[in-house]
Amino acid sequence: MPLNLQPNIPDPDGFYQELIDSQRDMSAEQAEMMNCKLVLVLANHIGDREVLRAALKAAGGKMG
Amino acid sequence: MFATYQYKRFPYVLSPEQASGRIVRHPVVIVGAGPIGLTAALDLGRRGISVVVLDDNDTVSIGSRAVCYAKRPLEIFDRLGCADKLVAKGVSWNVGKVFFGDELRYSFDLLPEDGHKMPAMINLQQYYLEEDLIAAAAKLPNVEFRWKHKVVALRQAEDHATLHVETPDGVFAMEAHWILACDGANSALRDMVGAQFTGQFFQDRFLIADVVMKADFPTERWFWFDPPFHRRQSALLHKQADDVWRIDFQLGWDADPVEEKKPEKVIPRVRAMLGEGVEFELEWASIYQFACRRIDKFRYGRVLFAGDSAHQVSPFGARGANTGVQDIDNLGWKLKLVLDGAAPLALIDSYDEERAYAADDNLRHSTRSTDFISPKSETSRRYRDAVLELAGEHAFARPLVNSGRLSTPTPYVASSLNTPDETPFVGKMAPGANAADAPTLVGGKPGWFLEQIGDGFTLVVFGAPPPVEAVAFGAIAARVRVVGRDFEDSKGLLRERYDAREGAVYLFRPDQYVAARWRAFDAEKIQRAIARALAA
DSSP states (O other), rough: OOOHHHHHOOSSHHHHHHHHHHHOOHHHHHHHHHHHHHHHHHHHHHHHHHHHHOOOTTTTTTOO | OOOOOOOOOOOOOOOOOHHHHHOOOEEEEOOOOHHHHHHHHHHHHHOOOEEEEEEEESSSSSSSOOEEEEHHHHHHHHHTTTTHHHHHSSOOOOOOEEEEEEEEEEEOOOOOOOOOOOOOEOOOOHHHHHHHHHHHTTSSTEEEEESEEEEEEEEEEEEEEEEEEEEEEEEEEEEEEEEEEEOTTHHHHHHHHHEEEEEEEOOOOOOEEEEEEEOOSSEEEEESSSSSTTTTTTTEEEEEEGGEEEEEEEOOTTTOOOOOOHHOOOOOOHHHOOOOOOEEOOOOOOOOOOOOEEESSSOOOOEEEEEGGTTEEOSSTTTTHHHHHHHHHHHHHHHHHHHTTSSSHHHHHHHHHHHHHHHHHHHHHHHHHHHHSSSSHHHHHHHHHHHHHHHHHHHHHHHGGGSSOOOOOOOOOTTTTOOOOOSSSSSSSSSSSSSOOOOOETTTEEEEHHHHHHHOEEEEESSSSOOOEEEEETTEEEEEEETTBBBBBBHHHHHHHTTTTTTTEEEEEEEEOOOESSSSOOOHHHHHHHHHHTOO
């Protein structure tokens, strides 16, 4: 399945609030560490290297 | 300083050719008597080539240096008749543990597959390996060692090269059909041929210490990221022979290499790691920084590069000496056949094709490990730490932990010497793969498959014996070995590993790599495959 860049999250405002709330009491450094972990957790869930590559690109990553 | 090892000195001898001033043309001159040059001396010597080994020093490696030897190099040393002693003296290990802070986050088991003669990995000080290789090579009448011989100039001609060599008696000239440059990462010959040696330098420094202690630490590889005794850096503990332990400390780029090597700096670091009350003696310490780079071409005219002179890797994964030994495994038989006129010069160029491919594979692994161990930016360090934190709790993160991926042979999957399969086979033994070992019975006695295929072209036939005992192409004859007649597949592992149903035929090269395979014996196809494996 190709990378889905169409709206896919039910209750987008609710999700966004949950994301912000999950880091509300963290220092910038703690939040950055959590972001790294979150990327790794989600990347593993996706697993498909093609999709991950497309996601890196969609996020503005420099691809070799 | 060395409590456990007495360095032998090898005598300098004035050679007859220097004494007489008469220039002699040798078949092969090997420059450098390190693990790679010595493996070359032994391999070429056993293949009947007259070799002269030059070394600018007169002893073995100072300090333990390359300490991990993997299965494939051990198989090569076994082919050369000297693995048993190395394995007996070395320390075999399988378990590696990775700590983050003071917590165990991940542990791995090399889980060696049963039914191989050689263990997955041994740890042994480089000086012991060199000592054994020198002793074995010195027994051959056609191998000559010349200590305190330093190459100072090179001149290439069409069919030979001339070396100017400096000894305590002055400078003299010698010629050779082929020169093997096994003179290490700072190779002088590489500069003399004007080769490019490019890649990535890492801005980091490491301290290695050899410490003698009677400790209860298990025989495992322990790797720490950010340990309490050495904050923000990594450390490694590894056991060698004679109760000598190798300890590595990452120091960072700002560390002063002269200062950090002093015992008064090293000892407190080791004490902090081992804890108070552990008695130890510091035997050797060295500071290193490293690069991941390779030479642009492994052959320059009559000069062939092997080992660190051709490719330099980070130490994580034990890919330096292990790869270099495999360079020689690849080169030895090719050089022999070309010197004998049994194969064209193109066979030598396949050395560059196959080993440059392997070097790139090694460099890729080595660079990836280095990026994990020594992150180049704060963000990449954060990702690294995130992996390590997640690895304790979640299985998914453990394969991402990279404290060095241990050396395994690179299959020459796209080599021009391979004959592609006509029919499907399953498993790993595709053309270009190194032969997997398996237990055998020979005349009722237990033995090993690799001993059966030896060091020449060999056809292994599963099932009914073919009508011939060898298949020849030109001067090369591949001898036939029949499973069930010449030796037994005692555990059935051979058939399993080679997907060998009745009638299957494998052609092995002299370096024990698969050249071709078929489902039935066909002498014409075999001849064509031998020709292809000779670049003829």
